[in-house]
Amino acid sequence: MESVVVAKQNGHAVRTLSADSNRSKNSTSSKNTSDNLFAPTANDNGFHDEYDLDDDLLGLSKDILVSPDDDEYDLLMRQLRQRLLENHGECVYTIGESDTSDEVGLSEEELQASLATLKSLAETLNCDCTLLRERSADQGKVEEYLIRRRFEENDFLEVKVAVVGNVDAGKSTLLGVLTHCELDNGRGYSRQKLFRHKHEVESGRTSSIGNEILGFSSNGSVVNQPNPHAGHIDWSDICQQSSKVITFVDLAGHERYLKTTVFGMTGHLPDFCMLMVGSNAGIIGTTKEHLGLALALNVPVFVVVTKIDMCPENILQETLKLLVKILKSPGCRKIPVLVSTKDDVIVTATNFTSERVCPIFQISNVTGQNIDLLKMFLNLLNCRTKFDDKVLPEFLIDDTFSVPGVGTVVSGTVMKGIINSGDVLLLGPDLLGKFDPAQVKSIHRKRMPVKDVRAGQTAAFALKKVKRSSIRKGMVMVHPKSNPQAVWEYMGEVLVLHHPTTISSKYQAMVHCGSIRQTASILHMNKEHLRTGDKASVHFRFLKNPEFIKPGTKFVFREGRTKAVGTITELLKDAPAYQSHLKRSAKLRQQGRLGINTNTTEPTTSSTRRGGRRWANRNHCDPEPEPTTSKE
Numbered sequence: 001m002e003s004v005v006v007a008k009q010n011g012h013a014v015r016t017l018s019a020d021s022n023r024s025k026n027s028t029s030s031k032n033t034s035d036n037l038f039a040p041t042a043n044d045n046g047f048h049d050e051y052d053l054d055d056d057l058l059g060l061s062k063d064i065l066v067s068p069d070d071d072e073y074d075l076l077m078r079q080l081r082q083r084l085l086e087n088h089g090e091c092v093y094t095i096g097e098s099d100t101s102d103e104v105g106l107s108e109e110e111l112q113a114s115l116a117t118l119k120s121l122a123e124t125l126n127c128d129c130t131l132l133r134e135r136s137a138d139q140g141k142v143e144e145y146l147i148r149r150r151f152e153e154n155d156f157l158e159v160k161v162a163v164v165g166n167v168d169a170g171k172s173t174l175l176g177v178l179t180h181c182e183l184d185n186g187r188g189y190s191r192q193k194l195f196r197h198k199h200e201v202e203s204g205r206t207s208s209i210g211n212e213i214l215g216f217s218s219n220g221s222v223v224n225q226p227n228p229h230a231g232h233i234d235w236s237d238i239c240q241q242s243s244k245v246i247t248f249v250d251l252a253g254h255e256r257y258l259k260t261t262v263f264g265m266t267g268h269l270p271d272f273c274m275l276m277v278g279s280n281a282g283i284i285g286t287t288k289e290h291l292g293l294a295l296a297l298n299v300p301v302f303v304v305v306t307k308i309d310m311c312p313e314n315i316l317q318e319t320l321k322l323l324v325k326i327l328k329s330p331g332c333r334k335i336p337v338l339v340s341t342k343d344d345v346i347v348t349a350t351n352f353t354s355e356r357v358c359p360i361f362q363i364s365n366v367t368g369q370n371i372d373l374l375k376m377f378l379n380l381l382n383c384r385t386k387f388d389d390k391v392l393p394e395f396l397i398d399d400t401f402s403v404p405g406v407g408t409v410v411s412g413t414v415m416k417g418i419i420n421s422g423d424v425l426l427l428g429p430d431l432l433g434k435f436d437p438a439q440v441k442s443i444h445r446k447r448m449p450v451k452d453v454r455a456g457q458t459a460a461f462a463l464k465k466v467k468r469s470s471i472r473k474g475m476v477m478v479h480p481k482s483n484p485q486a487v488w489e490y491m492g493e494v495l496v497l498h499h500p501t502t503i504s505s506k507y508q509a510m511v512h513c514g515s516i517r518q519t520a521s522i523l524h525m526n527k528e529h530l531r532t533g534d535k536a537s538v539h540f541r542f543l544k545n546p547e548f549i550k551p552g553t554k555f556v557f558r559e560g561r562t563k564a565v566g567t568i569t570e571l572l573k574d575a576p577a578y579q580s581h582l583k584r585s586a587k588l589r590q591q592g593r594l595g596i597n598t599n600t601t602e603p604t605t606s607s608t609r610r611g612g613r614r615w616a617n618r619n620h621c622d623p624e625p626e627p628t629t630s631k632e
Contacts, residue, residue, distance in 0.1 A: 105137030165276030215242030393417030509559030
């Protein structure tokens with residue numbers, strides 16, 4: 001007997017078939033899709049009907065029993081493939097709900113038939129089907145499943161989470177507990193494995209940008225297993241066993257390292273932001289600044305309240321009350337949700353991309369309370385940023401290294417296209433705004449050698465015959481056909497978040513745009529003065545060297561306690577360079593024609609200690625007086 005039930009997948013009504021009647025169809029479909037499971041299929045006219053799937057499935061209720069034909073089964077297969085493509089290889093599938101009626105729930109027999117069909121569809125597309133939760137309904141039960149693709153050994157889905165919060169909030173301690181699967185002893189035992197510098201171990205405070213990973217398999221289980229002897233985790237083993245990897249960007253909480261924190265939020269392009277709040281200390285220090293930075297960059301935020309095992313109940317409630325008040329304020333306009341059960345985790349995770357919902361977790365790194373709920377939430381997070389891998393490649397550099405035996409290594413994020421080992425790309429802009437060819441010798445992704453990387457993935461490139469001194473953060477590697485051009489000036493729409501007095505023309509401050517970090521000056525604006533809360537169109541100019549930027553990119557403009565955010569609206573490509581740069585460029589060209597080696601160093605004298613025409617004229621016009629001897 002054939003049976004048909006309707007499931008709800010990502011808010012759309014979907015008809016699923018019983019497993020008994022689809023064995024033969026399933027085998028036929030698997031042969032057709034074995035070459036490229038996630039490639040869109042074309043109809044008889046040659047057009048892709050991906051976006052017409054919802055119209056064909058509207059009007060179906062959960063209790064329709066029909067005898068489906070081959071075309072309808074293929075339609076279900078294409079729709080599931082489309083959902084997986086839209087969500088980077090995973091989606092949440094609900095069985096027992098329908099958009100066409102208020103009747104919710106299926107009988108046990110219908111649920112079993114639906115589950116068998118769902119598993120057969122998932123197996124055809126090389127995916128795993130994992131039960132998330134089961135709840136009672138008016139006419140039976142409703143079940144939700146996680147459908148996740150089984151990635152190849154050297155491929156996985158990556159989600160980046162920035163960890164921010166005030167100093168002593170427990171950021172590094174929580175990452176040590178999550179990634180090493182070992183609870184803390186209450187005295188900072190788990191955070192010792194994350195620090196990179198000696199002074200961090202001595203002070204217990206993070207001053208640099210650290211990276212840690214948490215791997216999940218295709219069925220949602222945690223992959224991280226630290227070495228019992230050394231206590232460290234092997235990134236290569238985790239990535240080979242994982243279908244999804246959460247990359248934590250551990251940022252500094254102290255106010256003196258705010259520059260590093262802003263660079264981590266703008267340059268590492270996080271998908272989500274985890275704001276840490278100590279329950280005993282409350283919302284103090286840089287907590288509000290980090291929250292405002294995440295809101296300004298449109299990064300979804302979820303809050304983790306730590307140290308609940310040592311905090312009195314009344315202090316904890318006061319902290320939560322103040323936190324909810326701030327999240328509901330007009331500046332945030334969030335919907336705070338206190339997460340205490342698995343149902344809360346699934347509801348908040350599936351609606352988190354709306355940027356309005358803000359889950360609040362209450363955890364303890366010592367007792368392990370609610371750590372499992374946080375891991376389940378991280379397992380359900382999906383990559384938020386959309387990248388295009390069918391265009392010319394572009395790679396954004398956020399750090400440089402010099403590895404013995406390898407040479408110069410750059411790390412960053414692939415913004416567009418696909419980069420293969422051995423490709424020759426243009427590296428720049430240099431101090432003069434030029435781009436020079438550089439060859440990619442090898443590629444590592446999460447300390448694992450790979451042959452290529454795609455858009456949206458982070459990687460490290462070993463460059464051939466390139467000195468580390470010639471590379472700086474903020475440079476890019478692009479395809480030669482893209483004809484890149486660096487600019488000195490640009491226009492931007494700016495919103496002043498805080499300034500003690502007023503901002504006018506010729507004001508200078510530090511601009512953070514992606515991984516670019518350089519001082520810029522305001523040439524003019526459409527208002528005479530800017531104060532806190534003002535918006536204006538501002539004309540900026542870089543002071544040191546030109547940069548490669550794009551319209552629509554968000555940037556942070558800060559100096560001391562002054563903070564402003566904006567969006568690049570226009571690039572002024574005809575802006576001239578400074579005279580000093582023009583003279584330097586002419587001098588380098590002249591030396592190149594004469595064959596002079598520019599790497600030779602001259603001894604430093606009083607006349608060459610400070611460069612520039614003004615200092616040379618001063619030494620020439622005002623020579624030091626001869627020492628005079630006294631007559632006495």
